[in-house]
Amino acid sequence: MHITIRLFAGLAEVMGTSSLSFNVEETSITAGRLKELLSASYPDAASQISVSLVAIDHEYAPEDSDIPEKAEIALIPPVSGGEASSIYESSPDGLYEVTNQVLLAEDILNKVLDTNHGASLLFVGTTREMTGEQHTTALFYEAYIPMAISKLQEIGKEVQERWNARCAITHRLGLVGLKEASVIIAVSSPHRDTCYEASRYAIEKLKQMVPIWKQDINEKGHIWKGFEGQTEGSSKMEP
Structure with a gap:
């Protein structure tokens, strides 16, 4: 076989x-x-x-x-949570996307606004410089794109069914610099309490089940996040 x-x-x-x-x-x-x-x-x-x-x-x-x-x-591999050419793929309804372009929060929020919803939230995940004593200079994201889109749709469907909320998620691929957004989740619902719950649920499920990996880039080298037992510097960049 x-x-x-x-x-x-x-x-x-x-x-x-x-x-x-x-x-x-x-x-x-x-x-x-x-x-x-x-x-x-x-x-x-x-x-x-x-x-x-x-x-x-x-x-x-x-x-x-x-x-x-x-x-x-x-x-x-456990999920964590090439950029030479443009990357953009989305679900048929345009609510769930992966791209290597800069993320625009207002565009993503507009996808979920509803005249019958009184609350809307944006979760924006950005690259931070310090993790403990480790100094990060950038992150690099890679995805199994068809499956990532499918799993993002599953999350959106669960959000709709559990909280009667609308959801849109865009995740960035490739190199993401400090303070730049790697993921934006927009949620709207009739009431603010369910909006908060749905937004938190969406990001936690994304980190658990969507096949997107990140590589931490720092002055010592780079390392893919997600494998237990892998040590810092196990994959070095060329000088």
């Missing part, structure tokens, strides 16, 4: 590719078994593989899930 696997962030870095062609002798294989075989074949990446999730056709797959032939397979 031949499987093509998409790789991201620190996992792609340690394995030296973003798309891996992998042959297995079994005629059928589960997501968990695939991780076992990959770990045996790539021992230097085994720790990252073990904490990663398998996605089948843009959906997270339990380890006992069978992998169909010709399915789109991706290995998703």
Whole structure:
């Protein structure tokens, strides 16, 4: 059985590719078994593989899930939460986007304003300089774009169903400098209490489930966030 696997962030870095062609002798294989075989074949990446999730056709797959032939397979590192050309993709309704362009808060807020809603909020996540004693100079974001859009839509649907609120989310990719916005979430609802709850829920779910990774860039080098046990400076920039 031949499987093509998409790789991201620190996992792609340690394995030296973003798309891996992998042959297995079994005629059928589960997501968990695939991780076992990959770990045996790539021992230097085994720790990252073990904490990663398998996605089948843009959906997270339990380890006992069978992998169909010709399915789109991706290995998703824990999420954290190229810029040479313009990147922009969105859901069909335009409410959920990823882009490498500067984020415009007013444009995103306008997507959720409603004549029947008395409250609206913007959450703006920006790059901060200090994390403990670590001095950050910029962040770099990468995404599994089709799945990221799908998961952002899921969050928006939950916000609508639970709080009767409208939601729009745009996440930036590529290099994001200090004080620049990496993510903007706009929410509107009939009342302010539900608006606050829905906004907090949206950012917490985004950080848990949307396959977007960030790389912290500082004077010592750079490191992908998300892998437990990875130490600062484990991936150095060239001088």
